Amino acid sequence: MNYKFYFLLLSLILVSCNNNQVNYKKIASFQDHSIKNLEISADKNTRVLLIFPHADDEITCVGLTSYLKSKGAKIHMLTLGHSSETKINETRIEELNCSATKMGVEKLEIAGLIINKWDDIMNDNISFWYDKKDSIKAIISDKIKRYKPQILITYDTEIGGYGHPEHRISAQLTEEIFHEKKSDSTLYLEKIYQFSLPEKLENFMLSNIPAYDYSKKLTNSEGLPNPDVALNIADYWKIKNDVALCHESQFKILNKFHMIAKKGELKNHSEAFSKEYYTVIE
Template identity: 30%
Template sequence: MKKLLIVSLGIIVVILLALPWVLILVGRNKLHDHDIPQREQLIPDSPGQKVLAIFPHPDDEVTVAGTLMKLKKQGHMISLACLTRGEKGKSSGIQDEVELARLRTSEMEKSADLIGVDQLIISDLPDSGIEDLGMDSLKKVVLELITALEPDILISYDSKVGLYGHPDHRLTGKAVEKVFLHHKGKEGFQPRSLYQVTLRKKQVDVAMKLSSGFQRNYPENPEMGLPEPDFSIPTRPYFSQILQVMQAHETQQKVLEDLMPFHDKVPAWIYSRVFDREYFREVK
């Protein structure tokens, strides 16, 4: 009887020890495919490059925070441009747009410090009103940023969807892409590469079940969906810092829950092994 009890306890211990790894394997299978190559570095064999990430809102940088941290550690100079102050992001219940813009500016500054950004630029374009500017005006804003900062590498949203369909996201990605493709190789235009953050189809399928933002905005037609990634960047060593970046955006916690659902309920050592990479498409 005693021997049977010991064996039973041993089996229970093995099951308990194995369960988290089963969850990790299931989670990875739900979100990732092995056919997408993984790069250790976004910028291989090119030390000391200048990187400029351009996004419309405070908190958009969370989508590439791990990659930016890795680039910083590898010795590259990181600039981050935020085109608006996010005054329309009222998920926290704050209705005063002046106060919300002030809070989100402060949150963006804290996030940039956590990432290790060398230069943060926050512009005053209208949140959820970028479409009203017109593409020519938006391209001018983007070109002025690039001309002033002279980056070697650009990072932004894709030009088809803007990750989950927000017009500001899509138009920002489209403007950056248009400027890059029009000016690439011309005298005085420094950037040689543009990388757009994107997702695997598996990730989109999961997001459509869990994320209200995706459910409201993502295109129903699969052909209009996100571009397929060319590669991913492993970011697991930076996961605890990525969570800090997310937490810095205190007014946007409901929105960020869509980006990483249940991140505050699953142990970080498990979660970080499922959400362990960021996907990119290179514009050529």
Template identity: 25%
Template sequence: MKKLLIVSLGIIGVILVLSPWILILFGRNQLHDHDIPQQEQLVDDREKHLILAIFPHPDDEVTVSGTLMKLKEEGHEIQMVCLTRGEKGKSSGIEDEVELAKLRTVEMKNAAELIGADHLHLLDYPDSGLEKVGLDSLKKIVGELIAEVDPDVLISYDSKVGLYGHPDHRLTGRAVEEVFLEKRGMDGFTPQEMFQVTLCKKQIKIALKLSSSFQKNYPEDPKQGLPRPDFSINTRKFFPRTLQVMQAHQTQQEVLKDLMPFHDKVPTWIYSRIFDREYFREVK
């Protein structure tokens, strides 16, 4: 009887030890397309680069924060652009847009500090109003920013969907992409590479089940969906700080649950091994 009890306890112990790793393997299989190559670096670190990440809203940087932290650790300079103050993001219940813009400005500054950005360019164009600004004007704004900063590498949203279909996202991605493709190689235009944050098919499938933003805005026609990633970047080491960046955006916690569902219920050491990479498409 005693031997049977010892064996039973041993089996229970093995199950308890293995169960988190089974969860991790299951999560990875559900979340990642394993035919997409994984890279350790976004750019070659033998030469130091100036990286300019351009997004429309405070909290958009969360999608690439692990990669930005990694680039900073590798010795590259990181500058970030936020085109709006996010005054329309009222998921917290704050209706006063002036107050919300002030709060989200502080949140964005805190997030940039956590990432280790060398400079944050906080602009004040209308949230959910970049279509009224217009593509030509937005391209001029982006072109002037690039001329001011002289970056080597650009990061932004894709030009087809804007991650999940937000018009500001899509228009920002399109403006940055068109400026890059039109001016690349010209005298005085310094960016040599551009990368767009995107998702793999499995992530899109899960997002369409869990995220109200995806369900509301993502194109029904798969051909109109996100561009296929060229590669992913391993960001596991920086996941705890990525959570801190998310938490810095206190007014947007309900929205950010869509980005990383159940992150507040699963231990970080497990979650970081499931959400351990960020996907990119290179603009060529």
């Protein structure tokens, strides 16, 4: 028996396992405790609208929506993409419905717009989203007029989360509507909460994502805007993890962003990723 060979093989396996381990204490140190805690009043008359382009985008704000729901707020969600007529989207829509149920969303609306392929995104060749901004804006505006939310939740307008142009465009159009309609007495718009991250956490989570660096160059941006507020999501972390687990078809990309806790690591994961951060538009 070649003991040297088996010893070498075992060593390689152990090294591989160690490389796959997540340093949760280090991640926890990336949290920025200097950012002020979110203070927001909400009750049964508060209406909240989530506006995102894709199924699974809503995972970013589960803590905030759960917090608002605990105060009695009603939550609607508008997902702009995923046509039900396209077979490839059947699974994504099923997963989105699972997610909405876990979140306690009162009404989910799916606009069914075109979702571009990753190769096209990385070449900034996103058909429809650049050419049809007026149509996309009309869809968002119509939902706001019908639902009359006080609070909107989106991606940021600077880079769009990790650099996805459909994230950025949907957020930009939402903010445009907000500023145009904020003085409309028939509406009740008060604030937009845009997903963000503190610098150290942003660098850790996004620096190895190709779309992130590409989008920064494309938009001449330094990355996500500085967060204005932070929310401790310890009470809502399990809901957030359950929502992420709905999106089974996206596990590969979600794991890259550490958005799903591995079995046996629930406590460590929840302590490391204990906050959500937002830029506030008023």
